[in-house]
Amino acid sequence: MLELKEKIKKEGKVLxxxxxxxxxxxxxxxxxxxxxxxGREFARRFATVGATKVLTAEIxxxxxxxxxxxxxxxxxxxxxxxxxxxxxxxxxxxLAPSHTRGVMSELIVSPEHLKHxxxxxxxxxxxxxxxxxxxxxxxxxxxxxxxxxxxxLIEKDFEGGREALKKVGVPVESLAIIASLDHDTITFAE
Amino acid sequence: MLELKEKIKKEGKVLxxxxxxxxxxxxxxxxxxxxxxxGREFARRFATVGATKVLTAEIxxxxxxxxxxxxxxxxxxxxxxxxxxxxxxxxxxxLAPSHTRGVMSELIVSPEHLKHxxxxxxxxxxxxxxxxxxxxxxxxxxxxxxxxxxxxLIEKDFEGGREALKKVGVPVESLAIIASLDHDTITFAE
Numbered sequence: 001m002l003e004l005k006e007k008i009k010k011e012g013k014v015l016x017x018x019x020x021x022x023x024x025x026x027x028x029x030x031x032x033x034x035x036x037x038x039g040r041e042f043a044r045r046f047a048t049v050g051a052t053k054v055l056t057a058e059i060x061x062x063x064x065x066x067x068x069x070x071x072x073x074x075x076x077x078x079x080x081x082x083x084x085x086x087x088x089x090x091x092x093x094x095l096a097p098s099h100t101r102g103v104m105s106e107l108i109v110s111p112e113h114l115k116h117x118x119x120x121x122x123x124x125x126x127x128x129x130x131x132x133x134x135x136x137x138x139x140x141x142x143x144x145x146x147x148x149x150x151x152x153l154i155e156k157d158f159e160g161g162r163e164a165l166k167k168v169g170v171p172v173e174s175l176a177i178i179a180s181l182d183h184d185t186i187t188f189a190e
Numbered sequence: 191m192l193e194l195k196e197k198i199k200k201e202g203k204v205l206x207x208x209x210x211x212x213x214x215x216x217x218x219x220x221x222x223x224x225x226x227x228x229g230r231e232f233a234r235r236f237a238t239v240g241a242t243k244v245l246t247a248e249i250x251x252x253x254x255x256x257x258x259x260x261x262x263x264x265x266x267x268x269x270x271x272x273x274x275x276x277x278x279x280x281x282x283x284x285l286a287p288s289h290t291r292g293v294m295s296e297l298i299v300s301p302e303h304l305k306h307x308x309x310x311x312x313x314x315x316x317x318x319x320x321x322x323x324x325x326x327x328x329x330x331x332x333x334x335x336x337x338x339x340x341x342x343l344i345e346k347d348f349e350g351g352r353e354a355l356k357k358v359g360v361p362v363e364s365l366a367i368i369a370s371l372d373h374d375t376i377t378f379a380e
Contacts, residue, residue, distance in 0.1 A: 030259070
């Protein structure tokens with residue numbers, strides 16, 4: 001998606017260790033118009049998979065997931081990383097490593113909002129190793145829901161996430177695929 | 191705002207201790223169409239304040255703040271509660287109590303995205319005691335930005351937040367004002 005790639009080229013910063021800083025438009029400051037366009041594009045790409053719910057992980061998945069859900073006309077659920085007092089005692093919980101924080105995070109979803117028979121489309125900001133998204137897949141499976149698609153704003157091709165997600169057996173769509181981040185240079189795939 | 195009040199009446203649950211559970215449409219599962227309508231309404235109410243940036247706190251402020259920013263055509267910044275590695279060492283940081291978690295949370299904003307002279311509209315999910323919003327106000331003031339408005343989806347009138355925000359001296363708008371949550375009954379003001 002050209003609009004997103006242009007923004008990454010213009011404002012993305014390579015920090016080393018494969019970390020791409022995009023906090024001027026995705027994960028601290030957010031560009032609503034760009035997120036709107038990305039949500040519209042995800043909705044177009046996943047128009048025929050029959051999703052009944054978008055699932056994402058707090059925090060930076062919320063903006064693209066919300067916009068996708070808006071255009072698909074379905075609700076979005078964001079997995080929590082800490083359990084609020086408003087959540088029931090019995091929850092779906094899994095662990096996933098946080099790439100930029102270097103720790104394991106809990107991903108928690110209430111059984112009230114993820115149910116047997118639902119068709120789940122996962123939308124997240126990054127597809128890197130795929131670990132967070134696989135955590136979300138485990139939550140969906142634990143709930144007896146069916147996976148129907150996976151979308152990420154930015155895929156880091158060199159971290160192997162797409163390969164790791166193959167076993168899920170659903171379409172994987174990324175709006176910008178980065179082939180390498182070597183020497184402070186962002187190189188897109190294709 | 192009728193649409194939000196109807197949803198609260200239908201799906202909101204009173205948990206005791208003044209806690210209103212709205213996690214089927216605001217802070218775990220999100221209703222994108224409702225958030226879209228709320229964002230549009232905030233944009234209408236704050237159309238003339240000249241905001242250049244929407245500021246909110248992760249996590250559940252993100253959806254309404256994003257939609258408001260979309261309709262105002264300006265960026266949104268969400269204060270982080272933990273500092274990611276992508277953020278510079280020097281940041282604006284303040285502490286605010288988390289009502290539903292019973293702990294003090296850090297609120298952190300990067301000086302890259304909140305600057306002197308900016309006109310800040312704060313949008314959050316709840317206005318209860320006002321403590322989180324006052325934390326965001328301190329961050330805006332530390333950055334030398336000017337406050338121009340404060341909006342909340344749901345105001346708990348009985349927790350005194352509106353009084354606490356008076357000293358900020360800007361318009362405060364809530365889309366649903368709750369007078370009491372006694373005996374499992376949600377009573378709206380007006």
